[in-house]
Amino acid sequence: MESFFYSGTNGRISGWSTFRSISVLLCLAKAKKTQLDALLEQICPDIAIVDSEYVLSPLRRRGIPIIALNTSEMIVTEYLKRRHEASGVTSHFWFVEFSDYLFHRHFCDLVLSPFPLRTPTRNPKFRRIGLIARRSVLQAASRKSAAEFPSPRQLRTVVFMLSGSVHASNISFEGVASPSKSR
Numbered sequence: 001m002e003s004f005f006y007s008g009t010n011g012r013i014s015g016w017s018t019f020r021s022i023s024v025l026l027c028l029a030k031a032k033k034t035q036l037d038a039l040l041e042q043i044c045p046d047i048a049i050v051d052s053e054y055v056l057s058p059l060r061r062r063g064i065p066i067i068a069l070n071t072s073e074m075i076v077t078e079y080l081k082r083r084h085e086a087s088g089v090t091s092h093f094w095f096v097e098f099s100d101y102l103f104h105r106h107f108c109d110l111v112l113s114p115f116p117l118r119t120p121t122r123n124p125k126f127r128r129i130g131l132i133a134r135r136s137v138l139q140a141a142s143r144k145s146a147a148e149f150p151s152p153r154q155l156r157t158v159v160f161m162l163s164g165s166v167h168a169s170n171i172s173f174e175g176v177a178s179p180s181k182s183r
Helices: 015-020 022-042 057-061 072-081 087-107 135-143
Strands: 048-051 066-069 110-114 126-129
Touching: 022 057, 072 087, 072 110
Parallel strands: 048 066, 066 110, 110 126
Antiparallel strands: none
16 A cells, blocks of 8 residues: 655654645545455455554454554653653644554554563553564674674663654565465
């Protein structure tokens, strides 16, 4: 499916610009709904696992449980702890991230939230899981010797780069025993 997008100005994501793109996003949502309806007419899954997907009404209408992979709960928690330090992203937070959190809380049955620490979630629908690393990152890390990496206790500042499905790796399902192919 074609991905939704964030809009921006001057190379920066903007909640206001994304909000102004609502008519384009609504047209895209309609096309995605039609595509998902057609797929669900062909296959009858027992469960749906989604990542950065927001057209869920065909799944909900058919009573198919939805598990989402999403970081919005963690982002909301961390932003609200530090909102005075993050004033430059306020519009993006309220229009995109907080809305994303409310969407997942309301429309999904379970939300897996990758996070580096075992801390409580804001709502029982969300479950913190360990961080997810792309295979290429794991392969690059395995080529380094243990002496080249600092111990976890030596780390003071860490950057976590998260992305939605528009930036995802291209995964080949050829030769994989599966009742359906990736679309």
